[in-house]
Amino acid sequence: MEVILFAVFASIAVVSSVLVVTRRNPVIAALCLILNFGSLAGMYLLLSAQFIAVVQIIVYAGAIMVLFLFVLMLLRPDMERSFFRHDPLFKWAAIIVSVFTFLLLVYAIILTTFNAPILANHAKTIEIGTVEAIGKELFSNFLLPFEAIGFVLLSATVGAMLLSKKKLD
Amino acid sequence: MEMKDLFYAMPLLIVGGGILLILLIDMFFKGGKKIIPALTFFILLGTAYYSLFTINQLPIGLMPVSEFGLFYGMLSFGGKAHLFYFLFNFGSAIAVLIANDYLKKIETEYSEYYILLLSSVLGMMLIAGSRNLVMIFIGLEQMSISFYALAGYRRKNILSNEAALKYFLLGSFATGFLIYGMAFIFGTAQSMMLIDIFSQTSVLVKNPLFMIGILLFLIGFTFKIAAVPFHMWAPDVYEGSPTSVTALMATVGKAAAFSAILLIFVSVAKMGPNSVFSSMFSVVAVLSMLYGSIAAIAQKDIKRMLAYSSIAHAGYMTIGLAAVNPSGIAGIIFYLVAYTFMNLGAFGIIALLESKEGKFLSIEDYKGLGTRQPFLAASLAIIMFALSGIPPFAGFFGKYYIFLAAIQSGDTWLALVGVLSSVISVYFYLRVVVYMYFSKSDDESAILEISQTGLLAVIASLVLVIAFGLAPGSLIRLISGLI
Numbered sequence: 001m002e003v004i005l006f007a008v009f010a011s012i013a014v015v016s017s018v019l020v021v022t023r024r025n026p027v028i029a030a031l032c033l034i035l036n037f038g039s040l041a042g043m044y045l046l047l048s049a050q051f052i053a054v055v056q057i058i059v060y061a062g063a064i065m066v067l068f069l070f071v072l073m074l075l076r077p078d079m080e081r082s083f084f085r086h087d088p089l090f091k092w093a094a095i096i097v098s099v100f101t102f103l104l105l106v107y108a109i110i111l112t113t114f115n116a117p118i119l120a121n122h123a124k125t126i127e128i129g130t131v132e133a134i135g136k137e138l139f140s141n142f143l144l145p146f147e148a149i150g151f152v153l154l155s156a157t158v159g160a161m162l163l164s165k166k167k168l169d
Numbered sequence: 170m171e172m173k174d175l176f177y178a179m180p181l182l183i184v185g186g187g188i189l190l191i192l193l194i195d196m197f198f199k200g201g202k203k204i205i206p207a208l209t210f211f212i213l214l215g216t217a218y219y220s221l222f223t224i225n226q227l228p229i230g231l232m233p234v235s236e237f238g239l240f241y242g243m244l245s246f247g248g249k250a251h252l253f254y255f256l257f258n259f260g261s262a263i264a265v266l267i268a269n270d271y272l273k274k275i276e277t278e279y280s281e282y283y284i285l286l287l288s289s290v291l292g293m294m295l296i297a298g299s300r301n302l303v304m305i306f307i308g309l310e311q312m313s314i315s316f317y318a319l320a321g322y323r324r325k326n327i328l329s330n331e332a333a334l335k336y337f338l339l340g341s342f343a344t345g346f347l348i349y350g351m352a353f354i355f356g357t358a359q360s361m362m363l364i365d366i367f368s369q370t371s372v373l374v375k376n377p378l379f380m381i382g383i384l385l386f387l388i389g390f391t392f393k394i395a396a397v398p399f400h401m402w403a404p405d406v407y408e409g410s411p412t413s414v415t416a417l418m419a420t421v422g423k424a425a426a427f428s429a430i431l432l433i434f435v436s437v438a439k440m441g442p443n444s445v446f447s448s449m450f451s452v453v454a455v456l457s458m459l460y461g462s463i464a465a466i467a468q469k470d471i472k473r474m475l476a477y478s479s480i481a482h483a484g485y486m487t488i489g490l491a492a493v494n495p496s497g498i499a500g501i502i503f504y505l506v507a508y509t510f511m512n513l514g515a516f517g518i519i520a521l522l523e524s525k526e527g528k529f530l531s532i533e534d535y536k537g538l539g540t541r542q543p544f545l546a547a548s549l550a551i552i553m554f555a556l557s558g559i560p561p562f563a564g565f566f567g568k569y570y571i572f573l574a575a576i577q578s579g580d581t582w583l584a585l586v587g588v589l590s591s592v593i594s595v596y597f598y599l600r601v602v603v604y605m606y607f608s609k610s611d612d613e614s615a616i617l618e619i620s621q622t623g624l625l626a627v628i629a630s631l632v633l634v635i636a637f638g639l640a641p642g643s644l645i646r647l648i649s650g651l652i
């Protein structure tokens with residue numbers, strides 16, 4: 001079961017990341033990136049890192065992608081495209097960076113010993129990332145910050161309303 | 170965590186509950202809008218009274234908790250924290266009085282103003298009472314976000330928009346420094362709790378990453394107190410924001426940033442008086458004092474002039490940090506109290522005189538005010554004397570205690586630079602007084618009616634400025650007892 005799920009998530013991740021690079025339309029590329037983030041979150045879940053999986057969805061697929069799309073909207077993607085096509089320097093810089101990153105990853109994979117013995121505190125490490133452990137921390141040690149964040153969000157909402165609402169009464 | 174912990178956190182609960190209450194009134198009772206300013210005022214005044222009342226004595230039947238702190242050690246109770254609670258709440262209550270009629274005058278009266286004002290006070294209280302780096306950060310964000318929105322409160326005014334955007338961009342950048350520093354501190358000390366960090370300081374000092382962390386933390390807050398070289402935002406933001414908002418963030422906002430520096434200061438103090446941070450504070454102090462005083466001379470706008478003067482005042486208070494001794498800290502807190510009420514008075518008078526079109530913002534407009542508005546002119550003159558540090562007003566004793574602390578720790582040269590800069594600053598403060606009494610106004614007409622609540626705010630700050638000037642002993646004894 002685990003192997004099947006891994007294969008599904010991994011293939012989605014690989015295909016979507018290839019699509020991110022090859023799509024001409026930046027909005028479609030950004031949407032493919034969301035797919036990539038989602039499949040990564042699935043892989044984290046397979047590794048029983050629940051918290052990281054949730055954060056991956058909320059922060060990357062949620063907040064950061066909205067920011068990406070917002071910037072794309074402001075930057076007018078059609079102009080961006082012609083800009084990249086006319087400047088070969090960018091192409092070469094991109095190729096150099098990606099080749100370097102690829103070699104770095106290959107190096108890291110070769111170095112890793114895949115039959116490493118399971119660490120003594122492996123179970124403990126997993127426990128930290130579970131929803132249960134995070135929830136317990138959130139409602140005991142970090143109760144006050146948790147409540148205070150609510151007020152921060154409230155004042156940000158009120159402030160955004162004040163500055164941007166068309167008609168205030 | 171027990172139920173009784175909630176009683177200790179009463180000041181936070183009152184203000185937090187007040188925010189929600191006003192939000193509900195604003196939503197559901199269309200006729201309830203008129204009571205919102207009064208409600209805000211009494212919430213703040215009540216919290217101020219409660220905090221002052223519980224500085225030394227605990228509510229009946231409750232055990233002292235100063236040893237372990239509240240909410241799993243996140244929040245401290247009593248002592249210095251409550252003194253700051255009092256300052257924030259009382260100062261903001263005066264700012265509400267200033268705002269009440271000022272907002273009517275500029276014809277933008279939304280109840281969001283009071284919600285954001287209370288939120289900013291809640292943030293300040295979270296900073297001053299925190300015992301954990303996370304709480305400092307959350308409190309700072311709460312305060313700053315409210316201030317960003319308040320700075321842009323006059324939505325149709327281009328200067329106000331500029332102030333909000335500038336403050337937001339530069340403020341976020343400073344927060345980046347701060348959070349980066351906190352990450353370094355957490356990485357080296359393995360804990361967010363201030364108490365754990367302090368107990369390890371003597372070991373951690375040898376770790377350069379910890380020192381970088383403290384440095385970045387202090388840079389973040391040096392921005393918030395508007396000291397040179399992180400002062401660039403202050404003149405534009407103070408000028409562009411509505412005067413009642415400037416009154417709030419120039420006074421209690423700065424006090425909140427100082428309270429955060431004083432929280433982490435225990436770590437710096439353990440490094441001794443000759444540490445790198447002591448020298449850093451000396452440089453910041455000298456630059457701020459001289460730059461603020463000299464640049465203020467060239468200003469034509471009175472709010473801009475007060476912004477530069479507040480940079481200079483941040484410099485004076487930084488001397489107390491450079492001195493690294495308990496009397497320096499006591500001096501800073503005394504100075505903060507004095508500074509808060511002096512500037513509230515000054516901005517209160519500007520808000521009273523200012524018209525919707527921006528009359529009485531230029532210093533030239535104050536010509537001949539002595540005959541047209543004798544009481545306001547006399548009040549402004551007293552506050553200008555106090556700001557320049559002339560006895561017997563509160564400003565003098567603020568400077569006195571700070572310079573005394575510097576001399577005690579052997580930094581006599583810092584005190585001398587401070588005196589020099591005070592002498593320079595007398596020029597631009599007294600220029601306003603000279604304009605008011607020894608120049609004739611071009612137009613004798615056009616003084617609008619003076620609002621009652623605004624006048625009350627001016628009188629309250631004036632009384633406190635004079636009282637702390639005539640009897641500084643009781644306040645400084647109270648502060649020294651808490652450190």
